[in-house]
Amino acid sequence: MKTSDFADLKMFITGPTMIRKEVRQAGALPEFGHRDKENDKRCVSIFRNLRKIAGVPEGYEVFLINGSGSTCMEASIRSLVRDDETVLNISVGAFGDLYHNISKNNGKQAEMLRFDNGSAVELCRVREALERVRPAVVTVTHNETSTGVLNNITAVCELARKHGALPLVDGVSIFGGMDLDLPQARPAMYCTATQKCLALPAGFGIGFVAKEALDKAETVPVRGHTSDIIRQVGKARSLQSLTTPNTTLLNQMAVQLDYIVNEEGIENRFARHAKMQAMVENWVRKQDGFELFAQEGYRSPVMTAVRVPEGISFAVLKDVLKERMRERGYLFDPGYGKLNKEMEAAGERPIFRIGHMGDITPDMVEEYLEELGEELGRL
Numbered sequence: 001m002k003t004s005d006f007a008d009l010k011m012f013i014t015g016p017t018m019i020r021k022e023v024r025q026a027g028a029l030p031e032f033g034h035r036d037k038e039n040d041k042r043c044v045s046i047f048r049n050l051r052k053i054a055g056v057p058e059g060y061e062v063f064l065i066n067g068s069g070s071t072c073m074e075a076s077i078r079s080l081v082r083d084d085e086t087v088l089n090i091s092v093g094a095f096g097d098l099y100h101n102i103s104k105n106n107g108k109q110a111e112m113l114r115f116d117n118g119s120a121v122e123l124c125r126v127r128e129a130l131e132r133v134r135p136a137v138v139t140v141t142h143n144e145t146s147t148g149v150l151n152n153i154t155a156v157c158e159l160a161r162k163h164g165a166l167p168l169v170d171g172v173s174i175f176g177g178m179d180l181d182l183p184q185a186r187p188a189m190y191c192t193a194t195q196k197c198l199a200l201p202a203g204f205g206i207g208f209v210a211k212e213a214l215d216k217a218e219t220v221p222v223r224g225h226t227s228d229i230i231r232q233v234g235k236a237r238s239l240q241s242l243t244t245p246n247t248t249l250l251n252q253m254a255v256q257l258d259y260i261v262n263e264e265g266i267e268n269r270f271a272r273h274a275k276m277q278a279m280v281e282n283w284v285r286k287q288d289g290f291e292l293f294a295q296e297g298y299r300s301p302v303m304t305a306v307r308v309p310e311g312i313s314f315a316v317l318k319d320v321l322k323e324r325m326r327e328r329g330y331l332f333d334p335g336y337g338k339l340n341k342e343m344e345a346a347g348e349r350p351i352f353r354i355g356h357m358g359d360i361t362p363d364m365v366e367e368y369l370e371e372l373g374e375e376l377g378r379l
């Protein structure tokens with residue numbers, strides 16, 4: 001094997017994302033024992049900075065779970081939904097569907113409220129479903145990565161609570177890219193991961209847990225072992241993970257979260273994402289026949305889904321455009337495969353996505369859009 005054959009592409013997909021040089025270098029820092037005081041040298045700041053980036057209010061606890069975003073979502077379902085209860089999974093795309101599948105695959109009684117791809121959650125339909133289903137728990141996706149829709153989680157959480165349901169939020173693809181509004185939204189649990197807007201490798205799910213979720217978990221008899229949020233939080237109180245962590249990733253996390261909080265600044269990071277969103281959306285508006293896919297007013301600051309004009313198929317996006325962009329040194333995102341296949345089968349035009357998350361800069365976006373525009377012109 002020749003590792004020199006591994007391409008170092010500029011990643012414009014929706015995760016994993018480009019890793020800065022300093023963070024790559026931090027991957028070569030020494031291993032350490034996760035039950036040793038060396039762990040604290042990394043984790044005191046990691047846990048403090050995660051709270052700052054989330055803007056999480058007092059009373060919430062944070063834990064790192066080995067795995068990824070789905071692992072954290074699965075822990076939320078196993079720990080917070082009893083077998084005699086129903087969970088309502090609100091879905092606006094593939095990742096809302098994922099929360100529903102996780103619920104069903106864990107044997108829970110689960111109902112899905114599904115909105116059309118590209119649409120955001122509509123509150124009147126949520127209200128109607130809450131009255132009909134009377135769920136104990138509601139799940140919702142903050143940033144739907146398959147369609148580029150950003151949901152108003154504050155409104156959904158408030159509505160769920162009014163109907164006596166615990167709100168759980170999947171924030172896998174948005175944490176670190178915008179103000180999450182958690183003090184207002186107050187989800188019982190917010191699940192996220194390292195490999196998206198934090199611009200780190202994958203390896204941990206990250207859970208923010210309210211006290212009410214821990215109280216509820218006490219009433220759920222079978223929560224599993226690694227999927228038990230009480231066990232997870234118990235270990236996190238001493239700044240450790242329940243099971244052996246990837247210490248390379250912890251080294252990288254310590255460096256990257258310190259950079260986000262103390263060098264770039266959280267507000268500046270959010271403003272950079274908002275700027276890139278505006279750049280990409282303006283560029284799309286200028287491309288003849290191309291359209292922004294997500295509903296206006298609910299578009300993501302960290303990624304954009306673009307509907308192509310008639311005549312450009314998913315196969316062309318995947319096999320032609322993607323390969324041409326690779327030759328230029330980029331990893332192009334030809335859209336969420338299952339969604340594009342379904343849309344084409346229904347006679348609808350496919351979408352591609354532009355990830356502008358993590359440590360991607362406006363200059364990088366400008367260069368990318370220029371080159372992508374040239375290639376679109378050649379199709």
Ligand SMILES: Cc1ncc(COP(=O)(O)O)c(C=O)c1O
Nearest residue numbers: 068069070095143145172173193
């Ligand atoms: C919104 C959302 N939820 C959940 C997931 C699943 O997360 P993971 O791949 O980290 O398990 C993803 C991954 O892309 C996602 O974008």
